Amino acid sequence: MPRRAALWAAPFLLAVLGFEVLPVLSVLSGSFVRGGEWSLGNYGALLGSRFYRGAFGTSIQISLLTSAIGLGIGLPLALALHRRTPPVQRRFLTLFNVASNFVGVPLALAFTILAGVNGVVTLLLVRSGLVSDFNIYSLQGLMLVYAYFQVPFAVLVLFPSLGALTPDLAEQARLMGASRPVFWWRVGLPVLAPSLVGSFILLFANAMGTYATAYALIGGGANLVTIRIGELVAGDVFTDPNLANALAVLLVLVLLVPILVDQLILRRLRG
Amino acid sequence: MAEGAGDKALIGVVSGLLLLPVLAVGVSAVATDWYSGLVPAGVTLDWFGRVLGNPAFQAALGRSMLIAAGSVLLQVLVTVPAVLAAHCYLPWLDRWMERLVVLPYALPQVVLVVGLLGIYANDPLVLIGTPWILLLGYLPLAFPLLYLPLKNNLRALQVHELLDAGHLVGAGDLVIAWRVILPCVAPGLLVGLSMVFALSFAEFVFANMLVGGSFQTLAIYLFGQRQKVGQVTAVIVVVYFAAMWLSTVVALSMLRRQPA
Numbered sequence: 001m002p003r004r005a006a007l008w009a010a011p012f013l014l015a016v017l018g019f020e021v022l023p024v025l026s027v028l029s030g031s032f033v034r035g036g037e038w039s040l041g042n043y044g045a046l047l048g049s050r051f052y053r054g055a056f057g058t059s060i061q062i063s064l065l066t067s068a069i070g071l072g073i074g075l076p077l078a079l080a081l082h083r084r085t086p087p088v089q090r091r092f093l094t095l096f097n098v099a100s101n102f103v104g105v106p107l108a109l110a111f112t113i114l115a116g117v118n119g120v121v122t123l124l125l126v127r128s129g130l131v132s133d134f135n136i137y138s139l140q141g142l143m144l145v146y147a148y149f150q151v152p153f154a155v156l157v158l159f160p161s162l163g164a165l166t167p168d169l170a171e172q173a174r175l176m177g178a179s180r181p182v183f184w185w186r187v188g189l190p191v192l193a194p195s196l197v198g199s200f201i202l203l204f205a206n207a208m209g210t211y212a213t214a215y216a217l218i219g220g221g222a223n224l225v226t227i228r229i230g231e232l233v234a235g236d237v238f239t240d241p242n243l244a245n246a247l248a249v250l251l252v253l254v255l256l257v258p259i260l261v262d263q264l265i266l267r268r269l270r271g
Numbered sequence: 272m273a274e275g276a277g278d279k280a281l282i283g284v285v286s287g288l289l290l291l292p293v294l295a296v297g298v299s300a301v302a303t304d305w306y307s308g309l310v311p312a313g314v315t316l317d318w319f320g321r322v323l324g325n326p327a328f329q330a331a332l333g334r335s336m337l338i339a340a341g342s343v344l345l346q347v348l349v350t351v352p353a354v355l356a357a358h359c360y361l362p363w364l365d366r367w368m369e370r371l372v373v374l375p376y377a378l379p380q381v382v383l384v385v386g387l388l389g390i391y392a393n394d395p396l397v398l399i400g401t402p403w404i405l406l407l408g409y410l411p412l413a414f415p416l417l418y419l420p421l422k423n424n425l426r427a428l429q430v431h432e433l434l435d436a437g438h439l440v441g442a443g444d445l446v447i448a449w450r451v452i453l454p455c456v457a458p459g460l461l462v463g464l465s466m467v468f469a470l471s472f473a474e475f476v477f478a479n480m481l482v483g484g485s486f487q488t489l490a491i492y493l494f495g496q497r498q499k500v501g502q503v504t505a506v507i508v509v510v511y512f513a514a515m516w517l518s519t520v521v522a523l524s525m526l527r528r529q530p531a
Binding site for chain 2: 004005006008009011012013015016017018019022023025026028029073075076080081082083090092095096099102103104105106107108109110111113114116118119120121130147151152202205208209210211212216226229230233234241244245248251252255256259268
């Protein structure tokens with residue numbers, strides 16, 4: 001039986017091999033080729049370039065900030081939702097699921113309509129005198145758009161882990177004389193810590209890998225790693241596939257290291 | 272009770288903010304003119320008529336529908352048998368599939384684009400510039416969307432006992448899979464497939480960088496219209512949502528027709 005089962009799985013394995021494994025290997029091997037020869041030149045060129053270091057700086061900064069915003073709003077929101085009845089929870093989780101999948105070109109265009117030059121939000125902000133000028137086509141604007149999908153995404157990944165915070169946990173702490181801040185500091189946060197770390201890593205990767213939303217909103221003007229990669233393989237000005245390969249490898253390293261550290265080391269330490 | 276009120280306020284405010292862009296798109300799609308005021312000058316369905324009547328839009332919509340339907344079919348033929356085989360007989364593959372689920376976070380689409388361009392742009396196998404690269408490329412990309420709900424349903428099933436019972440009455444694995452296991456996991460399967468449909472219908476990065484103008488999908492068409500007036504893009508985004516909403520509704524209605 002197992003042999004015939006392997007036959008049923010074979011087309012899937014071939015598809016994963018051809019369209020996921022081989023492309024990754026191609027990126028990896030291509031990153032070590034410069035001018036037709038094996039070399040570390042691509043990496044040297046990237047690490048020596050202020051432009052590409054700047055792209056990593058901007059991408060990492062915007063991803064860390066919007067992940068922090070996502071968790072900062074998402075955690076209280078998830079806790080608030082956790083205290084409501086299951087039908088209410090289901091309704092709002094559906095809404096958050098839709099919102100966290102509302103990304104890419106449609107999201108960028110929706111924000112253009114809402115907060116572009118003639119958008120209602122822009123007009124309201126400027127007319128009310130709160131700001132003199134609001135530009136959605138900037139890094140601040142991009143962060144606002146990222147926050148739009150990061151907050152609901154944070155709720156979705158955090159929510160299942162809140163089951164560990166049972167009502168009698170809080171009740172016992174209260175009976176032992178713990179105030180609310182003390183309860184959160186000594187019990188609540190330590191219980192949630194593993195899933196907070198895991199969620200932050202997912203949010204960070206979610207933001208670092210975003211391409212379509214930023215491309216549709218700002219285009220090549222945004223100095224993000226994903227935008228630079230796209231430009232190097234499909235740009236109008238010049239292309240350098242092997243430099244794109246090396247840039248892609250560096251991006252994957254930035255994403256993979258936290259994921260692996262979390263999965264292999266931290267999970268094991270926690271038992 | 273102050274806490275309950277605080278909870279409600281927080282959930283309400285954030286949900287309201289999340290609905291704002293959706294609302295803006297909806298209002299803009301039926302607005303005569305929305306340039307100077309806080310509310311549109313008037314309401315009209317002209318924009319819908321203009322966009323929906325445009326042959327370029329219709330062709331792009333058709334292509335996206337085709338890709339999405341093909342993608343669903345491919346998952347049914349390729350991924351579903353593999354997930355079932357792994358769950359029943361191949362624990363090593365099952366463990367690997369669980370790991371594949373995190374891959375979209377570690378491998379951004381733009382990275383896969385670079386790799387796919389490196390392999391399928393030249394001989395012996397040229398797929399770049401053809402819709403085939405989308406159909407095949409979406410298979411691993413959409414896999415987690417199908418795997419998670421399907422696997423959830425499979426876990427709740429005593430698969431090995433079902434197989435043993437079936438064998439006892441002389442049924443082969445295929446018959447058991449078709450008549451017993453698949454009907455039991457239909458909810459997860461249909462939810463997963465509707466998500467595969469939505470992803471393949473709306474995907475932009477692969478479509479734009481691997482195929483582009485030679486097979487213009489709705490996402491690329493929408494991107495090309497981004498400099499046009501807001502109403503035009505708003506109508507296209509509304510169609511986008513309608514198609515994805517429809518795929519969910521179809522999946523749910525098929526569920527209801529299933530004998531319990």
